[in-house]
Amino acid sequence: MNKTIKRVIAIVCTTAFLAGLAGCGSDQGTNSPDPSESSAKKKETIKLWHIFGGDTDPNKELIDRITKEAEEKFNVIIEVDTAENDSYKTKIKAAIAANETPDIFYTWGHGFLKPFVDADKILQLDEYLTDDYKSHLSANTLTGFKFEDKTYALTTDQSVACLFYNKELFNQYSLEIPVTYDEFLTVCQAFIDNGITPLTVGGKESWTLAMYHDLLTLRNVGSQEVKDATGKVTDFSDPGFLEAATQFTKLVDMGAFPEGSAGLSREESEVPFFNGEVPMYLNGSWTATRVYKDNSLIKDKVVVTPFPTMENGRSTDKDFTGGPDTAFAVSKSTKNPELTVQVAEYLALKFSSGKYEIGSSILPYVDMEIDESKVNPLMQDIYNFTKDATSYTIWWDNLFEGKDATVYLNKLQELFIGQITPEQYIEELQNLE
Numbered sequence: 058m059n060k061t062i063k064r065v066i067a068i069v070c071t072t073a074f075l076a077g078l079a080g081c082g083s084d085q086g087t088n089s090p091d092p093s094e095s096s097a098k099k100k101e102t103i104k105l106w107h108i109f110g111g112d113t114d115p116n117k118e119l120i121d122r123i124t125k126e127a128e129e130k131f132n133v134i135i136e137v138d139t140a141e142n143d144s145y146k147t148k149i150k151a152a153i154a155a156n157e158t159p160d161i162f163y164t165w166g167h168g169f170l171k172p173f174v175d176a177d178k179i180l181q182l183d184e185y186l187t188d189d190y191k192s193h194l195s196a197n198t199l200t201g202f203k204f205e206d207k208t209y210a211l212t213t214d215q216s217v218a219c220l221f222y223n224k225e226l227f228n229q230y231s232l233e234i235p236v237t238y239d240e241f242l243t244v245c246q247a248f249i250d251n252g253i254t255p256l257t258v259g260g261k262e263s264w265t266l267a268m269y270h271d272l273l274t275l276r277n278v279g280s281q282e283v284k285d286a287t288g289k290v291t292d293f294s295d296p297g298f299l300e301a302a303t304q305f306t307k308l309v310d311m312g313a314f315p316e317g318s319a320g321l322s323r324e325e326s327e328v329p330f331f332n333g334e335v336p337m338y339l340n341g342s343w344t345a346t347r348v349y350k351d352n353s354l355i356k357d358k359v360v361v362t363p364f365p366t367m368e369n370g371r372s373t374d375k376d377f378t379g380g381p382d383t384a385f386a387v388s389k390s391t392k393n394p395e396l397t398v399q400v401a402e403y404l405a406l407k408f409s410s411g412k413y414e415i416g417s418s419i420l421p422y423v424d425m426e427i428d429e430s431k432v433n434p435l436m437q438d439i440y441n442f443t444k445d446a447t448s449y450t451i452w453w454d455n456l457f458e459g460k461d462a463t464v465y466l467n468k469l470q471e472l473f474i475g476q477i478t479p480e481q482y483i484e485e486l487q488n489l490e
Contacts (some may be wrong), residue, residue: 101393102134103400106149107163110139113324115346119411120404127403131396143262153178158388161401164210166201166382167451168287168458173386174204180387182208185398193406193422201451202384210384211405214418216341217379217443218268218364218452221348221435225358226253226336234362236374238276238304241365245313248336254312257335259326260319263466264454266473268339269308271378271452272364274301279371280448286486287456293486297371302472302479309473319474331355339364341379343417345435361435363442373447380449381421419443461489 105124109116128135138159140148145163152158153173164170173179186208202210222234227244230251235241248255259265275283277297285291286298308314315335318326329335331347333355338344348359363374385405391397410425412418416433419440454462465486472482 100132100134101396102136103161103391103397104136104138104159105161105404106138106140106145106152106159108139108142108145111141115350115415116408116412116417119415120408123404123407123411126407127400130403131400133396133400135400142264156390158390160388160391160397161385161404162388163213164384164386165455166210166212166384167455168462169455170202170210170384170386171204172459174209178389179209180389180391180394180398182211182387182398185395187399187402190402190406193424195421195423198381198421198423199384201380201382201455202386210386211401212381212384212421213405213408214343214383214412215379215381215421216343216383216418217377217439217449218272218339218341219361219377219439220364221330221338221340221344221359221361223330223333223336223355223358224360225333225355234360235365236362238365238367238370244337245308245311249312254315254329254335256308256313256337256339257326257330258314258318258339259321259323260314260470260473261321261325262323263470264452265323265326265340266469267452267454267466268341268378270301270305270469271450272339273304274298275372275376275378275450276364276367276370277301277304280376280450282371283450283453284456287453289489293483298486299479299483302482306472306475306479309475319470333358342419342436342439343412345433345439346415346417348435349416349433359435361438374442375445375447376450377443377446377448378450378452380451382451382455457489464489 107120109120111117124135124137127133139145146169149162149164153176158178170179190211199208199210199212202208202212224234227234230247232244232247233240235244245255258269274297277300278295282291282295282297286293286295315321315326315329327338327347330338331354345361347353349356363377366372366374385401387394387397387401406422406425409418409420409422410427413420413436414428414431416436419436420427454466457465468477468482468485471477472479477485
């Protein structure tokens with residue numbers, strides 16, 4: 058083949074090749090997949106379940122924001138499902154039993170989490186924890202989420218039960234904030250005599266009843282006795298258990314709670330307190346958030362203290378119900394454990410610091426960057442009287458394991474409405490297997 062023919066062939070081939078490239082270029086703008094779509098397909102999906110879905114829940118905006126931040130930081134898609142407190146507990150138990158555990162889920166520690174650990178459904182986290190996360194841990198941060206010294210969940214908060222008082226109503230009737238339980242009963246009666254219901258509770262949600270019952274029991278028998286009895290190391294024969302149940306029913310009988318409280322939800326029961334009509338409210342430290350909302354009618358009118366002490370009791374005002382008791386756990390069946398744990402760490406740390414700043418939780422972690430100017434005064438007061446705590450005793454529905462927690466709460470509701478006596482209530486606890 059001579060040089061002229063070779064040159065013609067080369068020109069034809071080059072032209073055809075360039076034409077092909079041009080064709081590819083024109084097709085790319087119309088038929089090829091969008092690079093962003095391709096990137097999205099590569100993102101892993103992580104299922105997250107929690108309880109902060111209510112429109113009135115001050116934590117909803119916070120967890121929604123942090124979830125979006127986590128999606129961007131870790132290049133994942135997070136599918137969120139929520140439910141209210143009591144229904145959520147039923148839902149997560151059913152999901153775990155059916156091997157449909159979400160990748161990350163909100164949980165309580167101690168007796169609530171332990172059955173899931175025993176069933177080998179929860180990821181053991183220690184080998185995946187990052188150095189950054191571990192740098193924020195104190196000695197007791199994860200106590201309620203460790204079994205046989207292995208970690209199974211990352212705490213999101215620390216809460217205690219405490220009494221919130223409307224000081225304006227106290228001043229109106231020349232009453233002092235009670236320190237002892239006898240003073241507390243005297244104040245209750247004084248308000249009743251003046252036609253004012255002194256306390257409120259949402260008996261439809263049995264955990265709100267437990268707030269009162271568990272503190273009365275703690276004051277009567279002490280922290281270790283509560284833990285031993287609920288853990289079945291001992292039993293409920295100590296007279297202090299019956300005394301606490303009797304004190305609980307006496308509050309009901311004297312009219313300390315509104316009529317119809319048994320049928321009220323927690324949110325419904327709080328309305329008169331936040332309207333400035335009820336002078337005292339016993340609930341978790343997270344109540345400080347709603348007290349200090351911008352539209353609160355009682356902002357700057359409320360003070361907070363530990364639950365009163367008892368003359369012959371076995372605990373002091375440095376002993377609290379609560380502690381680090383909620384967390385994010387990870388399913389053992391999650392597809393990418395290392396990534397999922399990193400997302401869980403991020404959610405736990407950011408949610409914890411955020412909740413402290415908005416006043417819904419005491420911060421359980423150390424060495425965290427906190428804008429103290431954002432911390433509301435009530436939460437600061439709670440921090441001050443809990444920082445030297447002698448003991449924390451988690452609420453009984455988390456101390457009890459499995460169905461015992463449900464039996465306890467059901468019997469507590471029956472005690473509240475008078476279907477059973479204090480003696481029968483203690484007998485039911487004794488019969489727990």
